Amino acid sequence: MTEDELVEAIRAIPGLLPPASREAVDEVEQVIGHPLPPLLRRLYLEAANGGFGPRDGVLGVAGSEYEHHFEVAHIIDGYGDSRDEFPGMLWLFDWGCGIWSVMDSRDPAGPMWLWDPNVGDEAFPDEPLFAPQNMTLAEWLTESLNGNLENAFQTSGLFSVAERRASFDVCPGELEYTPPECLTDDEIIAAMSTLPCLPPPASSAAVAEAERAMGLSLPPLLRRLYLEVANGGVGPGRGIQGVPTPDVYRTYEIVSCHRVWTAGRNPRVPPGFVWLCRWGTAIWSLVDCRDPAGPMWIWDPMGPHPRPDQADIGLDRSALTPQNMTLAEWLTEWLRGSFTRDFRPATLRAVAACRGRPVRPAG
Incomplete structure (x- = not known):
């Protein structure tokens, strides 16, 4: 899907939160020190202040009425604790069990990463705590709209998704x-x-x-x-x-x-x-x-x-x-x-x- 198609598809989702104010988006960019990826900025300003994406949706910016995470509603809330170790990385979506989808805001394409503190257990004995998802924000949202990302997460896990996306298929x-x-x-x-x-x-x-x-x-x-x-x-x-x-x-x-x-x-x-x-x-x-x-x-x-x-x-x-x-x-x-x-x-x-x-x- 093109960026315009993604924005329109997300805007058509019923029950979305109101869009964010330009001042709230500007505040995020001031904190992280560079512009947000254009697609995420457009979605906050033209579609909704959070709540789109898999399940209950991604976190919003200031003023969001996001109520699905018991600790944070604003993507900057937790950024101060991680900015030194992971500069530019925004914890965007909480899958539960401490697992997050994280976006690298320093790249305009918004590469997605996986954060999973459960590594080292029987299911993922050799996986890193922080790993690339091998998807851009646009690809991540497209797969979310289609239900594919949720199906893959439920039946396999995000490490498997990353491995699946690491190379192209054979014709x-x-x-x-x-x-x-x-x-x-x-x-x-x-x-x-x-x-x-x-x-x-x-x-x-x-x-x-x-x-x-x-x-x-x-x-x-x-x-x-x-x-x-x-x-x-x-x-x-x-x-x-x-x-x-x-x-x-x-x-x-x-x-x-x-x-x-x-x-x-x-x-x-x-x-x-x-x-x-x-x-x-x-x-x-x-x-x-x-x-x-x-x-x-x-x-x-x-x-x-x-x-x-x-x-x-x-x-x-x-x-x-x-x-x-x-x-x-x-x-x-x-x-x-x-x-x-x-x-x-x-x-x-x-x-x-x-x-x-x-x-x-x-x-």
């Missing part, structure tokens, strides 16, 4: 790809059973309880994998998620993800879809359990991300897109080396395009 025409001949279910189980360092298989009771909790039947091949090979931890990306067991704690497993993202109040995907594999760049592979063959789907709310000279590279822009392969074909791809360690998850869209015409899910 299907640039991809050298030949699909391997699909293995049979028995061949897949036999090949996976020889892999080293496998977690123990799940019990039949644990698999049955997972199916009951989700209200569906797993595809036979996936059920065999859990019962005969391993309870998750194998496969492409970060490995297939397992079923929950009393003696094993995992941050991710298929039942908890299903409850939050499929059966919750704001379902991301149709009923019957199971969040199977987390790739780590805001991208997931899901399996449609309504079909015993287990058609595979891609969850990629931040893609595609083409180069500027390839504005339209012929890829489905929906967050949920078909992979155009079954679970058996997907596992065959992995066993045959298609999804090697250097495989970029964003290329899954190009692989899908090479495999055939996409279809939309029912429901």
